[in-house]
Amino acid sequence: MNIRPLAGPVALMATLALCVTACGSTDDPANADGAAKVTVWIMKDSVTDDFLTRFRTDFEATHKGTTLDIQIQEWDGIGEKVTAALASKDAPDVIEVGNTQVAQYAASGGVRDLSAKVAELNGADWLPGLAEPGKVDGKQFGIPWYAANRVVIYHKELFAKAGITAPPKTRAEWLTVTAKLDEGSTQGIYLPGQNWYTLSGFIWEDGGDLAVRNGTQWKGALDTPQALAGMDFYRQLQALGKGPKDSDEAKPPQADVFAKGDVAQIIAVPGGAKIVEEANPALTGKLGFFPIPGKTADKPGAVFTGGSDLIVPEASAHPDAAYEVVKALAGEKWQTEMARTMSYVPNRTSLAHVIQDDEGTAAMAAGAAQGRATPNSPQWAAVEATNPIKQYMTAVLTGTDPARAAKDASESITKTLGS
Template identity: 25%
Template sequence: MFEIAKLRRFVMCGLLGLILTGVVSCLKSPTQAPQLEFWTMELQPKFNDYFKDAIGKFEAANPSIKVHWVDIPWGAMQGKIQAAMGAKTAPDVVNLNPDFAIQLAARNAWLNLDPVLTKGENKEYLPSIWQAGTLDGKAFSLPWYLTTNVTIYNQELFTKAGVPKPPTTYQELAQVAKQIKEKTGKYAFFTTFVPEDSNDVLESMIQMGAQLTDKQGKAAFNTPAGKAAFQYWVDLYKQGLLPKEALTQGHKQGIQLYQAGETAMLSAGAPFINSIAQNAPQIAKVSAVAPQITGQTGKKGVAVMNLVVPRTTKMPDAAVKFALFITNATNQLAFAQASDTLPSNIKAVADYKTKLESGDDKSALDRGKLISAEQLSQSEILIPPLKNLDVLKKAIYENLQAAMSGEKTVEQAVTDAATTWDAGK
């Protein structure tokens, strides 16, 4: 009898517990909105206010979605996203560059955007920039912000050399380099041939009409155009029109030489004008801005940042909606103005130029930004996405250096570079 009573009390307590649990559950707040995780590259803390405002507006318009913003250091992003995808804990929207994004696109890592972009959203972006986010005709990313170099030049040195305006092509650059050296004793410019430091020489080859690789990924620069590009740089160096440290020093050396008044030109993003003003105010006073130098192709280089949506996302619709929101005309324009970058949205580019064109007294920075925006119609990612780009750069740069120092003929240098790439790619 005693055991039955104990059992009854136990059952009653258990039922009471279930009832109370139900009551407490009813008293709890409504189910939290699903959280969308958004990763960017090194944008905190400078742009905290921008993203707080943008995310706040998105959440107000989409109360069923909450956004968690995570900022990753630039050098850590590649490893972190690969690890997260391997562990199936990838975020829902990720900020990457096309070089790395397309490598993972080849492994089917990203959501195919074509089936979900049904309102012609692709027409809202610059065509050449949109193309950089496609693979095998399928869109895997939305373009975001851009940067493109301009030519910053020393007007005082140009006047002393009797050069009326900065060169626009590599052919003109060779002529100007000779005139400046003869009249002033200074170098016209500095370009590094250190493979770990810069893609500038590879980009110049493409601008001059050479092709780096074919559709199978094999070397395609062992051609008359490729040899002509090699010959161009070899001639400049052998004629003493490039500083000797171009073979051993990186891009920082070029900056130092320009700020010291030892070179007449510098290829950099327009915002670098402010750095010159801080570091070398006397040089800044005589500096002006011109379009990026190109070859006979007329192509100009651009660096692109984009947004991708991992296929593993549990919120594909929300992720795409958020990515489209961040890259729409209003938000791209606001971010471009806050960051001194360029938008990739066509309407945002037009509005960006209109704002810069208004007003009579433009600063050197504003003129540089306007030139950057105006040359976007000719800009594209010059170097095709390659898994082993560093191997290709090393093969080309080292053989080019050998030709510049007289160890090889140009023809042998080009042949050896192509052979090295094909053997080790």
């Protein structure tokens, strides 16, 4: 899943408008296909124009004879555009895609299998929640580029006022702390009833899943005891605030609600704090971060990992040079640069230390180690289009029998995944 569907962008960067085209010789022995120009599609607002300029300059200096044509793409309508490109004979050489979109694109047969490159790319060190969506039927089509996940953003002064000196480490502590905060005019937490990405983490933490695969068939799994336990925890936490039961974090924007100053916690990506501070500058310096707590104190809870992968189309005119671009962007040097520039979580667990000086990003990196992704089915995008999970959540929060609501939602998911 790309970052755009998260509740608020990871970072609101200036509009990118970089399309670099240059000419050069083709005498680079490292490029067996004699590449002269490599076309790279990067999504709008993924990284800054300065980052791309620095990357292009460095890449072209170290890959003589190859130049980069970096083209910025809009998120709106990108699915159809990528699908058409993969089916054409004139595809770009490298494409950034949302990590949970890889299965859909790979099903078309137009994406190059990069399994043989995983060891060279240090794949054993990749974040599981970012790497797994790029792997379809045992083949690695998507190479992890960057990740982001939700954390708890909290109001430090409200915590101090309630006598809470440290963030909770376990789910049980979290409920106790939040109940203590939920007094008088203060909301313990603002948690909308349809924040299904957050629910997904709770379900995974309890050992459940949204859907499971049996051979070639997928089946909705919200009605398992484990998934029902995750939903029950969500219900308990959501009750400790005044969040709506029938909408998600965008309606109304939860950053605007938090900016009023009477909410103790929200669940969002760390960049959401900047949006809150822009809405209410008086909160600048008063917001803290901690990973979503797990069932035990030894590790954070499971979370949904959003982010992007890099793919190489089968129709790439310069597959060897395209791989070199992927290798560079996914490698230690530019992963470190991107993490520090964009406050993203690097694709490797061993690089978590490069962002430890930023409280929000450090909390996100700690949670990323427990990151997961949505079911790796080409049809999952169709599930999200109608999203029976949201309807299920509202049904439970408004009094419907959880088991019955979960069964209905699971049947809907099964039908869509099998279509």
